[in-house]
Amino acid sequence: MSGPMHRILMVSDFFYPNFGGENHIYYLSQCLLKLGHRVVVLTHAYGNRRGVRYMASGLKVYYIPWRPFLMQNTLPTFYGMLPILRTILIREKISLVHGHQAFSTLCHEALMHACTMGYKVVFTDHSLYGFSDVGSVHMNKVLQFTLADVNQAICVSHTSKENTVLRSGLPPQKVFVIPNAVDTAMFKPATCRLNYDKIIIVVVSRLVYRKGADLLVEVIPEVCRLCPNVHFIIGGEGPKRVRLEEMREKHSLQDRVEMLGAVPHAQVQSVLISGHIFLNSSLTEAFCIVILEAASCGLFTVSTRVGGVPEVLPDDMVVLAEPVPSSMVRAIKKAIHMLPNIDPQKMHLRMKELYSWHDVARRTEVVYDRALKCTDENLLERLSRFLTCGAWAGKLFCLVMIIYFLLWHLLKLWQPTEDIEEVPDIKHSSIKMKVCLGTPMKTNKLPSLE
Known part of the structure; x- marks a missing residue:
């Protein structure tokens, strides 16, 4: 000391x-x-x-x-x-x-x-x-x-x-x-690398206005239309969950958008490692710890360019977008093309060096x-x-x-x-x-x- x-x-x-x-x-x-x-x-x-x-x-x-x-x-x-x-x-x-x-x-x-x-x-x-x-x-x-x-x-x-x-x-x-x-000992990548035949985008967030839940309602259907092999996993609870479920019903995306509800913190890692890309749609954010947790699990990040988010990850680990649907969709498409160059284990080791409690x-x-x-x-x-x-x-x-x-x-x-x-x-x-x-x-x- x-x-x-x-x-x-x-x-x-x-x-x-x-x-x-x-x-x-x-x-x-x-x-x-x-x-x-x-x-x-x-x-x-x-x-x-x-x-x-x-x-x-x-x-x-x-x-x-x-x-x-x-x-x-x-x-x-x-x-x-x-x-x-x-x-x-x-x-x-x-x-x-x-x-x-x-x-x-x-x-x-x-x-x-x-x-x-x-x-x-x-x-x-x-x-x-x-x-x-x-x-x-x-x-x-x-x-x-x-x-x-x-x-x-x-x-x-x-x-x-x-x-x-x-x-x-x-x-x-x-x-x-x-x-x-981030506790990198708790948030580790999957032992086996996922294939890219089916791209899974993970969202773990409170489903409220400030976290951009309304933005997700517009972005998800458009991404699913443009990219037939993309699926979404959404973990979180909040008043905006009803809107997301209505969107899923309206566009018949029940088989491509999975709603998990509230996810205990001890289970967040198991949800993250099931995906390739982490999506953050916040409208305001001072830092966003879950971005660190996702990167430590080897996920490539797509996030809105708001608040302190641009300070969190190096440029080659994240694609930033304006908090509007068209910009978010372009960022997700860009991230999908970059996925083959991403090594989850190397990303985990970099996070271990960058962020320590x-x-x-x-x-x-x-x-x-x-x-x-x-x-x-x-x-x-x-x-x-x-x-x-x-x-x-x-x-x-x-x-x-x-x-x-x-x-x-x-x-x-x-x-x-x-x-x-x-x-x-x-x-x-x-x-x-x-x-x-x-x-x-x-x-x-x-x-x-x-």
């Missing part, structure tokens, strides 16, 4: 068993544990999964008894999370809080509470947002409020960095670009070191920064932070720090744990969380 040991609290509404881009938190935490750091994850309850769970390598997860309200997000409480978060921070002797996802309510509240209590905070943005629609305007104002206090920020692509800086007003020198990675962890470690070196600020210095967030919004943010500050001091009087028991340090490397991803080793009920 290059620097001092950090005690990190990862916070997000999106964690196992909800899996997607949230893999980032799990893999990053595992690699940080191997580097000798102490990592704890905080998320909300998922069904009966609540209390404390242990995952592989001794990763400790607090599933606090908050229920999801909308799209796996908890209902904003502003001050309701303060007692629970303070207890966890003191119990686990946390030195730094790392929040993930701009859309996570839990993340925003944790960052605000942690800053008020004097902890160093880091934020990672995984998504791109616009500037004109009502939802984005409100989200950007919340982000401006939350990130006014962060010590450092991380984005998964240079496009994402530009987007975050413009939306939040963060100084660019505070924002680092650290891409996602251990490299991501080491680079994140540097960001943590910089965050911990930031000078402490008093309440007046913080309030002066919030005032710059807008004529009316700035004053409102100051009022919210003053109330936070007063509640924190009242909480310290009601429950002194010395009354909160600290957990003992356990060297998990010395424990033989037969646990896999998401399987609990131990479940505790937390009296302070009930």
Whole structure:
């Protein structure tokens, strides 16, 4: 380990068993544990999964008894999370809080509470947002409020960095670009090479507007008409699935378009290796981890030229297209002609060199070191920064932070720090744990969380 040991609290509404881009938190935490750091994850309850769970390598997860309200997000409480978060921070002797996802309510509240209590905070943005629609305007104002206090920020692509800086007003020198990675040990090519008599195009995505499901409805029939030997496998669930099924019925493509429904993350590799080409039709994307997973499995990629996607793969591993049907169809035809020159094993080895979670962890470690070196600020210095967030919004943010500050001091009087028991340090490397991803080793009920 290059620097001092950090005690990190990862916070997000999106964690196992909800899996997607949230893999980032799990893999990053595992690699940080191997580097000798102490990592704890905080998320909300998922069904009966609540209390404390242990995952592989001794990763400790607090599933606090908050229920999801909308799209796996908890209902904003502003001050309701303060007692629970303070207890966890003191119990686990946390030195730094790392929040993930701009859309996570839990993340925003944790960052605000942690800053008020004097902890160093880091934020990672995984998504791109616009500037004109009502939802984005409100989200950007919340982000401006939350990130006014962060010590450092991380984005998964240079496009994402530009987007975050413009939306939040963060100084660019505070924002680092650290891409996602792929577990190449999990995503390997098929042992036998597929023949090209039947070309299979794989789509693995949430079937929603943002992921370009409507674009697929127009592209698939045209590709099937022009290329009689092309078949599609679509894995994923979402509100746009109905449109895809209607398209399949309308054009009588039941034997050429297979709909798998939701695919568990553990089965994504088996779906990918059944195809030759991976198709990504997203309309906005900060990075897109599934492109890495497909390339690691040896699939040639066709993708829309949006967001941070052009930064993900070398030019000889992907064909980019504009997010319009005609451009997508041309790109797929070009990829089919290039297929005989693609070696899945060589592509897998290149991905192994290009993207590593251990490299991501080491680079994140540097960001943590910089965050911990930031000078402490008093309440007046913080309030002066919030005032710059807008004529009316700035004053409102100051009022919210003053109330936070007063509640924190009242909480310290009601429950002194010395009354909160600290957990003992356990060297998990010395424990033989037969646990896999998401399987609990131990479940505790937390009296302070009930």
